[in-house]
Each structure stands twice: as structure tokens, then as C-alpha cells.
Amino acid sequence: MAEMTVFDGLATGYDLGMLPLELAVLRGLRRRAFPFVAGRVLELGVGTGVNLPLYGSQATVVALELSGSMLQQARHRSTRAVVEPLQADAQRLPFAGGSFDAVTGSLLFCSVADPARSLAEVRRVLRPGGRLVLVEHTRGDGVGGWLTDVFHPAWYALNGACHLNRQTARVVQEAGFRLLQVESRMMGIFRLIAGEKDGG
Template sequence: MRGIEQIPWLYDALMAVSDACGLARWRRRLVGGAAGRTLEVGCGTGRNLPLYPAGLAVIGIDPDPAALRYARRRAPRVPLLAARVEALPFRPGTFDSVVSSLVFCSVADPERGLAEIRRVLRPGGELRMLEHVRHPQPRWAALQDLIQPAWTKVAGGCHPNRATESTVEQAGFRIEEAGRAARGVMRRFAARLRPDHK
């Protein structure tokens, strides 16, 4: 059974509702801070792609060719590739910025995906993320744990209870406080590689 994330027209419609309820503002801030050569991982149907600053060199990847067809219509000039974040087809140090928007909840191997992002970022490069995460209050986190198996199946791989911020920090990134935003389970932040990380 395909989940919501594997049905592009349905996922895109749900994202349109979320954008109308305020997510679009978070998206604009997320991509507005990208600089230099930029990779968007898990670009999906391409909702972020038209929002990047003019003249920015952006490449989008997503594992779902059907979603990429939507993205290509939305942003015809952006190069798009079918690829997974766990196996990025780029040389080390290729990008100044990597952007991830509502992706790491459904990445099969988040640690591997972050290691690949670390590899393709140039020294001093920036990871910019917009993700939903494990709720900070234990009772709500317990509810996320309870619904996770069914939710993951229905949504097509989404894990509502992932502690993505902690995973990012364990992968060798330092989350910057400047520009960090949190509301409920939503987080938007930028992170840079820690120079001491091996």
C-alpha cells in the first residue's frame, strides 16, 4: 500500500492547506537564507523551489520520479535528479547550502543521510532544515510513540516521533540559535559542521 507521501497529488494538496495555515512563511524563511550552490534534498513536488532567491544555483533531488514530475512543472529551470539523501551523487564539498524541508521524518537511515550531507557540504557550509520532531512534553511524545507504527504505514514512511535535532547534533553539526524557530513539534533551524567532529 502506498502512503500519502507516495501519492503526489494528495500530498501536494495537503501541503497546500498547511502552507495556507502558515507553513509557507516558514518555507520562505528556510530557503531565503540559502547561499551559493544549493542542494535541496527530498524536494518532493517542488513547493520550495520557486521560493529561492533569484540567481541562486539550486539542484533538487527526490527518490520519487512521480513527485519530481510535479516539481519539474513547478520549477522548470531547476535541475532535478532522482536520488536518495543516503546516497548523494555528488563530489565532496560540492555545495554551500543543503536544504531539507519535512524530509528527515521519512528518511530510511537518517544518520547515513546526514553523513552524506556532511560529505557534500563545503567547509563552512550550512544545513538548513524545516522538520517536525518529537514533542518536548513527555505525554505528547508518548502519544507520538503510540501512533507511530500506524502513522508510518498510512503516511508512507513518516515517523512523527523522531528527535531530529538531536540526530543532527550527533551527526557533527552545531545548530545555530540565530534564526531558530520552534512551535509545537515544528522546528526551523540552520546548522554548521563542528570543526572537532571526525
């Protein structure tokens, strides 16, 4: 039996709880990031499937998620893409090298235990020239950096999974991706991050 995660307990109320942030910032970033992704796509940490309606019919999406309860919510999303749900760990991807045209994710690398390990796996399963497209909350810039550092310990103590102050764009670059785009919102606390695997 799969291990329970903190997100199993949050699955039914997740979308409602996220609504204020969705309206304030996330919906806009998601719409800038995901409709342009095509081909064979791996979405990591698909959660309740909030990005699935944004993909076009030209995408086949493996919707990977650790939490069975979150994945159960995602199964009910309507989308034009072909979706293959899969319960698995983003740090151990059960695919051959070069299997995907693109890997996507949102609000994932704040809670993956070992982002560098997961990104090494992402790099392995992407084809040469394949794209990584993320919408993440991260350590902010300036006052945003101060705020995310100050609130991180209490936030993490409360939920035991989500880091407020990870520098995900930097970790993506350190994992060997060429950064194509980093768009920041709300003092850099939210970012669209796009990278490319070399060799395309």
C-alpha cells in the first residue's frame, strides 16, 4: 500500500483553500505557462489536476502524483488532452530516458523532499531539447526574500512538507537546464520558470 502523505488529508478542501491565491496570481501564471506545452508531457505533482484543463488536444499528459487522494480528484478534471494518471514519486520516475517532450509542474518543488534528485530524474526522462515548465512559489526578492525567510520556520512546522523559501530557479539551473524564462510575481514569491535540456 502507498504511503500516506500530508496532501492526502488536504485533497477534498484543496481547491477551495487555494481559491484566493488562484485568483490573485496563480491562474494568470498557469495560463501563461501550460497551454503552449505539447507532445508527450509529464506533469509532476499534478495534485487535484488544476492545470489539466489548460492543455490542448495536442498534448498527452502523464499526470503523476504521490498522493492517492489528490490523484483521485484529478481523475475528474475535464480536459482536451489525453491524460494518463499515475501514482508515483517525482524523485524516482518509472520511465526510460528521453521519454518526454516536456515536463511540467506547479507548486511542487516547494514540497518535494529532494528537489535536486527529482530534477536529475526530470533531465533523464526528457528528450534532448525538451522543456521544463514550472509555476512555483519560491524565496522572494528583496522584502519578499525577507518575508519568505521569516515565515518559513513556522509554516514548515505547521505542515511538515512545504518550504516557503526555496530558490527553485537556481536549483533548476544547477541541475543542468538552460534557463529560458523566469517571470516573477508578488516580489518574486511566485514564478514561472522555463528551462531546456541541452542537445535539441
